[in-house]
Amino acid sequence: MAVADRRVGLLMFLPAIIFIFLLIGLPLVLSMVYAFSDARIGSTSFHYVGSENFRSILQSPSFRMALKNSVVFTVAAQVIVIIASSALSIALASPFRGRRIIRFLILLPWVAPISLGAIGWKWILDSIYSVITWVLVWAHVFRPYGAPMWLGEPKLAMASVILVHCWRLIPFSTVIMLAGRSAIPKEIPEAAAIDGAGFWRTEFLINVPMMLPIINVAVLFGTIFTFTDMTVVYILTAGGPFDSTQTLPNLAFTTGIQGSDLAAGAAISLFLVPVLILIAYFMLRTAHRAEVV
Amino acid sequence: MAVVEIRNLTKVFKEGTPGAVNNINLETKEGEFLVLLGPSGSGKTTLLRMIAGLETPTSGEIRIGGDVVNDLSPRERGIAMVFQSYALYPHLSVYDNIAFPLKAQKVPRNQHKQKVEWAAGLLGIGKLLGRKPRELSGGERQRVALARAIVRQPKVFLLDEPLSNLDAKLRASAREELEQFHSRVQTTTIYVTHDQIEAMAMGDRIVVLHQGEVRQIGTPKDVYDDPADTFVATFLGSPPMNLLEFSDFIVGFRPESLVPEDVIPGSAQVKFRFRVNYVEYLGAERVLYGGLEGVGSDSKEIVSRLSWTMPTGYEAGKVYDFAVAQMDLRFFDRQTGKRTNARPRPWQ
Amino acid sequence: MILRGQIQKVGDRVLQYSVLLVSAVLLAFPFYWMFIATFKQNIDLYNTDNNPFKFNLPPTLDHLKLLFFETRYVRWLGNTAFVGVLVVIITLAFALPAAYALARLTGRWGQRLGIGIFLTYLIPPTLLFIPLSRVVALLGLQDTIWSVVLVYPSFTIPFSIWLLMGFFKSIPKELEDAAMVDGLSRFEAFVKLVVPISTSGILTVVIFTFTLVTQEFVYALTFISPESQQMVGVGIPIFLVRGDVYFWGSLMAACLITSLPIAFLYNMFLDRFIAGFTVGAIK
Numbered sequence: 007m008a009v010a011d012r013r014v015g016l017l018m019f020l021p022a023i024i025f026i027f028l029l030i031g032l033p034l035v036l037s038m039v040y041a042f043s044d045a046r047i048g049s050t051s052f053h054y055v056g057s058e059n060f061r062s063i064l065q066s067p068s069f070r071m072a073l074k075n076s077v078v079f080t081v082a083a084q085v086i087v088i089i090a091s092s093a094l095s096i097a098l099a100s101p102f103r104g105r106r107i108i109r110f111l112i113l114l115p116w117v118a119p120i121s122l123g124a125i126g127w128k129w130i131l132d133s134i135y136s137v138i139t140w141v142l143v144w145a146h147v148f149r150p151y152g153a154p155m156w157l158g159e160p161k162l163a164m165a166s167v168i169l170v171h172c173w174r175l176i177p178f179s180t181v182i183m184l185a186g187r188s189a190i191p192k193e194i195p196e197a198a199a200i201d202g203a204g205f206w207r208t209e210f211l212i213n214v215p216m217m218l219p220i221i222n223v224a225v226l227f228g229t230i231f232t233f234t235d236m237t238v239v240y241i242l243t244a245g246g247p248f249d250s251t252q253t254l255p256n257l258a259f260t261t262g263i264q265g266s267d268l269a270a271g272a273a274i275s276l277f278l279v280p281v282l283i284l285i286a287y288f289m290l291r292t293a294h295r296a297e298v299v
Numbered sequence: 300m301a302v303v304e305i306r307n308l309t310k311v312f313k314e315g316t317p318g319a320v321n322n323i324n325l326e327t328k329e330g331e332f333l334v335l336l337g338p339s340g341s342g343k344t345t346l347l348r349m350i351a352g353l354e355t356p357t358s359g360e361i362r363i364g365g366d367v368v369n370d371l372s373p374r375e376r377g378i379a380m381v382f383q384s385y386a387l388y389p390h391l392s393v394y395d396n397i398a399f400p401l402k403a404q405k406v407p408r409n410q411h412k413q414k415v416e417w418a419a420g421l422l423g424i425g426k427l428l429g430r431k432p433r434e435l436s437g438g439e440r441q442r443v444a445l446a447r448a449i450v451r452q453p454k455v456f457l458l459d460e461p462l463s464n465l466d467a468k469l470r471a472s473a474r475e476e477l478e479q480f481h482s483r484v485q486t487t488t489i490y491v492t493h494d495q496i497e498a499m500a501m502g503d504r505i506v507v508l509h510q511g512e513v514r515q516i517g518t519p520k521d522v523y524d525d526p527a528d529t530f531v532a533t534f535l536g537s538p539p540m541n542l543l544e545f546s547d548f549i550v551g552f553r554p555e556s557l558v559p560e561d562v563i564p565g566s567a568q569v570k571f572r573f574r575v576n577y578v579e580y581l582g583a584e585r586v587l588y589g590g591l592e593g594v595g596s597d598s599k600e601i602v603s604r605l606s607w608t609m610p611t612g613y614e615a616g617k618v619y620d621f622a623v624a625q626m627d628l629r630f631f632d633r634q635t636g637k638r639t640n641a642r643p644r645p646w647q
Numbered sequence: 648m649i650l651r652g653q654i655q656k657v658g659d660r661v662l663q664y665s666v667l668l669v670s671a672v673l674l675a676f677p678f679y680w681m682f683i684a685t686f687k688q689n690i691d692l693y694n695t696d697n698n699p700f701k702f703n704l705p706p707t708l709d710h711l712k713l714l715f716f717e718t719r720y721v722r723w724l725g726n727t728a729f730v731g732v733l734v735v736i737i738t739l740a741f742a743l744p745a746a747y748a749l750a751r752l753t754g755r756w757g758q759r760l761g762i763g764i765f766l767t768y769l770i771p772p773t774l775l776f777i778p779l780s781r782v783v784a785l786l787g788l789q790d791t792i793w794s795v796v797l798v799y800p801s802f803t804i805p806f807s808i809w810l811l812m813g814f815f816k817s818i819p820k821e822l823e824d825a826a827m828v829d830g831l832s833r834f835e836a837f838v839k840l841v842v843p844i845s846t847s848g849i850l851t852v853v854i855f856t857f858t859l860v861t862q863e864f865v866y867a868l869t870f871i872s873p874e875s876q877q878m879v880g881v882g883i884p885i886f887l888v889r890g891d892v893y894f895w896g897s898l899m900a901a902c903l904i905t906s907l908p909i910a911f912l913y914n915m916f917l918d919r920f921i922a923g924f925t926v927g928a929i930k
Contacts, residue, residue, distance in 0.1 A: 010833070011752055011833055012752065014748075014752065014832075014833045014834055015748040015751070015752030016748070018744035018745060018747060018748040018752075018834070018837075019744065019745045019748040019749065019752075019760075021740075021741050021744070021745070022741040022742060022744075022745035022764075022804055022808060023745070023760075025741055025800065025801070025804060026764070026767055026801065026804065026805065029779070029797075029798060029800075029801035030767050030770055030775065030801050032778075032782075033775040033778040033779050033782065034770065034774070034775065034778075036778035036781070036782075037774060037775065037777060037778045040777060040778060045781075047780075090670075093666055094666065094667075094670050096666075097662075097663045097666040097667050097670070098667070100663070102663070102664075102667075108667055108671050109914070109917075110910065110914050111671040111674060111675040112670060112671055112674050112675070113910065113913065113914060113917070114674060114675050114678055114906070114910055115674050115675075115677070117858065117906070117909055117910045117913040117914075118678075118902070118905075118906035118909065118910065119861055119862040119864070119879075119880040119905065119906065119909070120862060120864055120880075121864045121880045121881065121883065121884045122880065122883060122884070122901075122902040122905055122906055123677065123902075123906075124884070125883065125884045125898060125902060126677040126678070126680065126681055126899065126902050127677060129680070129684065129893075129895055129898070129899060130677060130680055134695065135692075135693065135695065135895075137680065137699045137700075140695065140698075140699050150695075173673075173674065173677075176670075176674065177674065181917070191384065191386070193382045193383075193384055193386040194386050194388065196353055196373075196380075196382070196386070197380070197382060197386035197388075198388075198399075198403070199352075199353070199372070199373045199374060200351060200352075200353075200373045200374065200378065200379065200380045201374070201379075201399050201400035201403050201404075201447070201451075202374035202400050202403035202404040202451075203374070203399070203403040204374075204403075205659075207403060211399075212388060215390040216389065216390060218390075230769055230771065234771035234772075234773050234774070235773070236773050236864075236865055237864040237865065240864075240868075241884050254773075255771070255773035255865075258773060258777070259773070259776070259865070259868075259869070262776075262777045263776075263777070263780065263869055268777055268780075268781070271777045272777045272778065275773060275774045275776075275777060276774075278771065278773065278774050279774070282769055282770065282771075282774075285769065286766050286769055289766075289769070290762065
């Protein structure tokens with residue numbers, strides 16, 4: 007490759023790298039610096055405090071609840087999403103009339119801004135005016151005013167948060183699975199049909215293994231979206247009731263920005279890093295193994 | 300007993316458009332290697348897929364082993380198919396690929412190993428059983444595909460242009476292997492190809508298809524020496540048969556029939572004045588391109604093939620005395636293109 | 648035997664349609680709900696005895712009027728659009744050359760860097776927002792829309808590079824080789840040849856960058872406090888609430904009006920996105 011080419015390439019490439027370095031790399035380092043300091047909003051003092059922040063947040067019950075919830079919400083959501091989107095991608099695979107419209111409808115949760123979808127759900131799950139409540143009362147499952155507060159009771163609030171996350175992710179996951187499914191050469195399921203495999207055998211023994219790399223990608227992205235998301239919890243429950251839906255990102259925000267304790271906020275958000283590294287690792291491995299003939 | 304019978308089979312993909320397969324009738328003979336030959340768009344693959352059960356016919360009947368199979372799914376038909384791309388399951392080992400049909404048909408577990416090894420032995424791939432498809436060469440993949448097909452001992456083999464993905468050198472040896480394989484297992488085989496050389500080399504009988512219709516069914520000799528119409532005459536043989544058009548009939552003769560006058564005994568000669576425009580030297584033979592003088596349209600290109608044993612020295616730009624043996628002439632009706640009886644020659 | 652096959656086929660179809668219908672209803676229901684709430688009179692809306700699925704009283708435009716004339720909704724839309732346009736321009740300026748360089752010019756290094764860029768996309772705003780809030784304050788951009796104009800490209804650029812890389816890779820390099828043999832420099836070949844034929848890829852990046860901007864929440868919430876400067880994704884859930892009172896009618900109207908155009912745009916370009924996504928991911 008010509009030397010001139012290489013130089014031009016570097017020049018074309020450098021601005022983006024510099025930008026990313028300045029706005030992602032540096033802040034990342036800064037995050038770690040803050041975590042070990044006593045920075046606060048509005049104060050100019052800045053001292054190294056060792057692992058003081060980590061010690062205090064690890065003792066905080068809010069933090070432990072947030073950590074637990076982040077993991078629980080993420081895992082639960084992924085499981086539900088994978089099952090639902092698998093079924094949906096099978097249903098969408100063969101052509102049918104009205105496919106475009108159905109696809110449009112199915113995609114809505116993903117394309118709408120997260121905050122707007124969340125607030126829509128807040129209305130649907132409202133303690134008094136919830137449509138779910140109305141239907142259940144109408145079906146005589148509950149007495150009037152006897153329905154639970156969907157966002158007001160800890161277990162139900164957790165379920166609601168997981169529900170909204172799933173609602174958002176299923177379209178995304180389905181689209182990815184569909185893409186993986188259409189990448190399977192059509193002669194392979196035909197060969198399986200001739201070999202005698204019925205629908206389920208073809209599905210589980212042939213299609214799914216061939217789609218595994220892309221399913222992997224869907225799970226990894228879904229995990230990141232759920233684990234690092236703050237918006238759904240912030241709007242739906244603000245972490246309540248009594249911290250039962252508190253998550254790491256949300257806690258980082260309320261502590262760091264609303265509570266002005268930058269250092270503690272940074273420390274909390276750093277707990278996201280191990281999971282991200284794990285995900286990055288699996289992502290890279292998948293990319294290599296995805297060279298399926 | 301005929302293994303596969305096709306009666307009045309038609310397939311129309313979109314209403315109002317001409318059918319991909321139009322009213323086809325044919326019957327295989329037990330154990331034969333039947334070739335479906337035709338250019339792309341002739342319907343040969345559609346026909347094969349209907350026999351396999353991957354496409355539903357618009358009308359007509361398909362029987363396998365005497366039973367009507369129109370409404371049966373592929374796995375209920377007792378057939379095996381090898382696809383153009385071989386369609387090996389990429390995530391399974393060779394062993395598991397071959398064993399897959401056995402598992403799917405619920406053959407008892409304890410029989411699997413023996414059957415797989417039998418099939419693998421038949422194709423000489425015993426040592427490849429642990430590998431994955433992506434580690435195999437093109438020829439090896441073909442053998443695995445065949446093993447997977449034979450392991451269930453089907454009534455019919457269907458092969459969809461399995462050699463076309465191989466490069467030219469490999470194709471010849473793979474073809475030979477297929478021929479040997481067929482003589483070993485003797486299963487009725489229907490083989491689709493657009494390559495007329497493959498068809499001639501491998502087929503017991505050839506079904507020549509064009510635009511969804513059968514033009515001729517016959518042995519290689521039948522379709523080559525006695526073509527039923529101009530399409531068959533020009534599709535088989537390369538370079539194709541020379542055709543001369545007259546008012547209401549067409550005369551044809553193959554390039555290898557057009558030879559120097561002296562080679563043919565005088566009584567049988569049909570003489571031509573052959574002007575050579577261009578000579579190709581191909582080692583074992585020479586191909587002369589030119590035109591015939593005094594025979595209506597001089598501009599029509601006529602080809603002569605001379606084997607290396609024939610007289611040499613023919614040069615571009617000169618005219619020579621060539622001839623065709625009377626019995627090598629073929630006559631076709633101008634309107635329909637179909638074969639007719641001999642006619643008097645208007646150019647002499 | 649004939650009957651069994653046909654019953655199976657009909658059964659499969661029924662199952663397929665059921666799954667599709669149920670999914671479509673469950674996933675799209677909140678939007679239907681937004682639609683109803685937008686036009687329902689408050690007396691109807693807040694009466695728990697009324698059937699919520701239909702209009703018990705005639706529909707009203709009151710909520711829409713409130714939204715457009717008595718809140719800053721229109722202003723937020725304007726802010727978001729303005730930011731969107733600027734961010735798109737910035738993103739293209741950085742990402743186009745970078746993606747090209749990575750796709751063509753950097754060999755093995757290029758592969759690694761490409762993966763590196765992809766990985767930066769995995770670093771979430773909820774990790775960076777605290778230090779970035781300080782950076783923004785330091786630069787004096789706090790509480791202005793310029794804060795997000797600066798920060799949004801940090802996630803739109805990696806995403807766009809990744810999309811465009813896959814796209815450029817699908818263009819045969821003989822094209823530029825021929826141009827360079829004819830006398831163009833590499834950069835000229837890029838600008839005059841490659842960019843013009845990449846319009847569909849560029850358009851896809853534009854659409855997706857714009858939708859990413861409109862969907863963003865965390866940074867806008869963190870950097871911008873005044874209502875008049877806020878983005879639509881933050882303004883609606885935060886400022887359409889007066890104290891503890893939620894103006895649900897107007898709230899839902901805002902959600903609906905904002906979501907639908909984005910949905911339409913997204914759908915039009917989805918196939919393109921999938922192609923880029925799968926090429927980029929499986930690389």
